[in-house]
Amino acid sequence: MAVFVYAENINGVYKKAAFEAVAYAKAVADQAGDTVTAISVNPTDSSDLLYKYGASNVINIKDEGLKSFSAKAYAQAVSEVANGNIIVFPHTTDASSIAPMLAVMNGFALITNALAAPESLSPFQVKRRAFSGKGFMHAKAEGNGVIVTVSQNAFGVKENAVSGSEEVKNLSVANEDTKVISHEQSSGKLDLKEAEVVVSAGRGMKGPENWGMIEELANVLGAATACSKPVSDIGWRPHTEHVGQTGKAISPNLYIAVGISGAIQHLAGVNSSKTIVVINSDAEAPFFKSADYGVVGDAFQIIPALTEKIKAIKG
Amino acid sequence: MKILVCISSVPDTTSKINFTADKSAFDKNGIQWVINPLDEFALTKAVKLQESQGATVTVINVGDAGTEPVIRKALAIGANDAVRVNLDPKDSFSTAKEIAAVAQNGGYDLILCGKESIDYNGGSVPGMVAQLLNQPFVNASVGLDVNGAEATAVREIEGGKETISVKLPAVIAGQKGLVDEKDLIIPNMRGIMSARTKPLQVVEPTSSEVKVQGVSYDSVPPRAAVKIVSPDNLDELVRLLHEEAKVI
Ligand SMILES: Cc1cc2nc3c(=O)[nH]c(=O)nc-3n(C[C@H](O)[C@H](O)[C@H](O)COP(=O)(O)OP(=O)(O)OC[C@H]3O[C@@H](n4cnc5c(N)ncnc54)[C@H](O)[C@@H]3O)c2cc1C
Numbered sequence: 206m207a208v209f210v211y212a213e214n215i216n217g218v219y220k221k222a223a224f225e226a227v228a229y230a231k232a233v234a235d236q237a238g239d240t241v242t243a244i245s246v247n248p249t250d251s252s253d254l255l256y257k258y259g260a261s262n263v264i265n266i267k268d269e270g271l272k273s274f275s276a277k278a279y280a281q282a283v284s285e286v287a288n289g290n291i292i293v294f295p296h297t298t299d300a301s302s303i304a305p306m307l308a309v310m311n312g313f314a315l316i317t318n319a320l321a322a323p324e325s326l327s328p329f330q331v332k333r334r335a336f337s338g339k340g341f342m343h344a345k346a347e348g349n350g351v352i353v354t355v356s357q358n359a360f361g362v363k364e365n366a367v368s369g370s371e372e373v374k375n376l377s378v379a380n381e382d383t384k385v386i387s388h389e390q391s392s393g394k395l396d397l398k399e400a401e402v403v404v405s406a407g408r409g410m411k412g413p414e415n416w417g418m419i420e421e422l423a424n425v426l427g428a429a430t431a432c433s434k435p436v437s438d439i440g441w442r443p444h445t446e447h448v449g450q451t452g453k454a455i456s457p458n459l460y461i462a463v464g465i466s467g468a469i470q471h472l473a474g475v476n477s478s479k480t481i482v483v484i485n486s487d488a489e490a491p492f493f494k495s496a497d498y499g500v501v502g503d504a505f506q507i508i509p510a511l512t513e514k515i516k517a518i519k520g
Numbered sequence: 521m522k523i524l525v526c527i528s529s530v531p532d533t534t535s536k537i538n539f540t541a542d543k544s545a546f547d548k549n550g551i552q553w554v555i556n557p558l559d560e561f562a563l564t565k566a567v568k569l570q571e572s573q574g575a576t577v578t579v580i581n582v583g584d585a586g587t588e589p590v591i592r593k594a595l596a597i598g599a600n601d602a603v604r605v606n607l608d609p610k611d612s613f614s615t616a617k618e619i620a621a622v623a624q625n626g627g628y629d630l631i632l633c634g635k636e637s638i639d640y641n642g643g644s645v646p647g648m649v650a651q652l653l654n655q656p657f658v659n660a661s662v663g664l665d666v667n668g669a670e671a672t673a674v675r676e677i678e679g680g681k682e683t684i685s686v687k688l689p690a691v692i693a694g695q696k697g698l699v700d701e702k703d704l705i706i707p708n709m710r711g712i713m714s715a716r717t718k719p720l721q722v723v724e725p726t727s728s729e730v731k732v733q734g735v736s737y738d739s740v741p742p743r744a745a746v747k748i749v750s751p752d753n754l755d756e757l758v759r760l761l762h763e764e765a766k767v768i
Contacts, residue, residue, distance in 0.1 A: 394679055
């Protein structure tokens, strides 16, 4: 039961989600008594990085036509080289665009947002995120092939070094329907979905001018920043930072929520965080019911003080 | 221009999610149903294209008769007509297949969807529809212009944005940003009245093939009681995060 995994890269550089997907594929392969083959499109990073997480083979697709992203063309390319009946993807924007197209091409079942290693392989069954984090579903695949996308930060980036080999495949997939006109990557910012620590703030911050202290705390922690929906609706923060049922679903190791009430829609996107800290002036804020640690008080005093204390221990 | 908007009927966002006693299914008792919030962005975008370009907007829903109030709401928002495929959908693939079957004969220039439904969070139907129809697909779209036989879509990528020109017909899956939140249309009395007389066609499903089954469901286990730390003792918070939770 050969296991394939899509190792996503951005401009040739592997993403953390790619390592997590490879680690997941390795767990599946160990269950199946087989090996992992990773597929990547035009990577520049070394394949050693993928061997480290358990890929025994790496297929590097070289295709000038795939220099820019097209879900359909990428699905076509992966379909040409993925020669097995289990294919793992990270649940990133690109990968979760390719996976449904590939599933139809190959006639495979598709299970998205997997949260753990499979419960069984034949039939393939796995626990997945559902109801926007308000419940879990144990999903079973029908038929002979399955594609599974792994929810980011759910399984973890587990090292499992194997010796591997690399193969280059030259393809030229037709890519005529879509054309990338421009690509803007804001550099230096930590990707919210990949971040292990997230500092998030809500309407309790009163205005965008007060976000400096949130960013500073995030900086000290090596964290990404996020916000509640009203904050991005009013335009205090970009909507790419909005987490929750209608925003991004995240599962960092540590989620610090400042001046956020903890409405059910907000919780839906963050309640799979491993540890939740809530800072709120209202002791009755619903968020305290879903938190591990809470501080009742004024964020404008607490955040700068907390930042100093963390700076001190980080030395 | 003909636009097809895919609408999913989902539990209202404030719904508590419960499962049947044997955990084999979602418990629909007491649930209020709404248009999937991400689909609302797609629908509003379509209605805007209807106003600016004279497009006709058809909404499609795969669902049993219980979803008709949600379809009527979509009509009240401004869609011209609606199709309901009479099937209580069991997975993304069966849903996509029915949508593609209707789209196949409809000659739509553009199919708009929300990028994910907030119930089963599959995020799979739009891409599957695109592949079944052999059309290009742009996911997570936060901007869209249509110009004749071509569209320009902006999609969100990790840490940035990408602007893409797409040959029509195409499938675009949108989210907040496709239109502004403040521009979402709330149906007025006239819309609600006219929705009652707009055509809602019911068609029978073409197949019942399912690729994924929900075997069982679990609720989210409650967290242990919160530990409250005094704002005057933040050293204790730092200690707990460092030594107990081991997250910093
Ligand atoms: C269809 C739909 C979808 C939605 N999707 C989402 C979603 O995806 N994500 C999301 O976040 N919301 C979502 N919402 C909105 C959600 O219901 C809440 O309105 C929102 O989460 C509240 O944001 P908030 O906590 O920042 O603001 P508020 O509710 O205004 O709460 C602000 C909090 O800050 C505290 N505070 C004030 N001053 C201070 C201070 N000085 N120090 C410390 N604390 C202070 C207050 O006590 C309060 O608890 C959705 C709503 C709907 C209807």
